[in-house]
Amino acid sequence: MSEPGTDAGVSVRPMQQSDLDEADRVFRLAFGTRLMLPDPMRFRGDSRLLQPRFATDPATAFVALAEGRLVGSIIGMDWGRVFILGPLSVDPAYAGRGIARRLMRELMSWVDTRGFDLVALFTVPDSPTHIRLYESFGFVLQMLTSVMAKPIAPGGSGAEPLTLYSGLDSAGQAEALTGCRAVTAAVFPGLDLSREIRAISEQHLGEVVLLRAGEAVAGFALCHAGAGSEAGSGTLFVKFAATRPGDGAGFARLLDSCEELGRSVGAQRMVAGCNTGRKLAYALMRGRGFRAEMVGVAMHRPDQPGYNRSEIFVIDDWR
Secondary structure, three states: OOOOOOOOOEEEEEOOHHHHHHHHHHHHHHHHHHOOOOOHHHOOOOOOOHHHHHHHOHHHOEEEEEOOEEEEEEEEEEEEOEEEEEEEEEOHHHOOOOHHHHHHHHHHHHHHHHOOOEEEEEEOOOOHHHHHHHHOOOOEEEEEEEEEEEEOOOOOOOOOOOEEHHHOOHHHHHHHHHHHHHHHHHHOOOEOOHHHHHHHHHHOOEEEEEEEEOOEEEEEEEEEEEOOOOOEEEEEEEEEEEEOOOOHHHHHHHHHHHHHHHHHOOOOEEEEEEEOOOHHHHHHHHHOOOEEEEEEEEEEEOOOOOOOOOOOOEEEOOO
16 A cells, blocks of 8 residues: 555666666756746756766665656765765656655665765755755754855966875875865774775766975865866856865865866856865855855754764855
């Protein structure tokens, strides 16, 4: 027997490579429709989100099928002891049939077998339907996250010479990954962006900027750029960046390096998200010209601040 509010004709299975085009179409249609865009299919422009995330870790992706067609999908990102859930999308024509809940149940069942220390997501704060769905799976509302942008000024900025992961040999890259893990472990034990770093390099999605303090890695930034990445044309998207807790000076240097990278690849603007619980990082970004483009709310399972604390200097975007 199906649960109340669910459709017995819906099935959920792991996403396959052959599903990606249709899953991308439904993703754009769903979010573009909610945002009331004149052409919903233009949501996120020429960026790609599902394709690179699936290529990075297909085990975290599931699709829903009904009446012989793909009608929804869900995917997540494995960041070591932290799991970021989303996006979840359902074809608007199939809304209200319990498909989102079916997808959530499938992914959360996989998540529960892994025993992550923190599972987190970004959602819109003005939708009780979304919030109730996630609360029913144990997620708790936290603080707001501001997705911000700033124009990249032409000309040199005086930033220090860029050190890029792509410019290192294999031994240097292995050493850099170890250094990046040390930075994120200081932010939240077990937080590990190694999978994302390798994906940027292997899928040619952008660059990873390394901040040095002597020979050690003091910080790093995962930057997507260009069509086919999560950024899209004309944008440098800082998907994740971190320095050690309390290192505001290093964080400022890292922002300068990201902007210099943006200039070098011809981007006109930078986009970066920061949870407002990271008060010092958020204030520093605003002081450097970043302004909110959209606001979401973080939800965590279990109920804990995670790394959304005042002394943490981290940029991330969980959309």
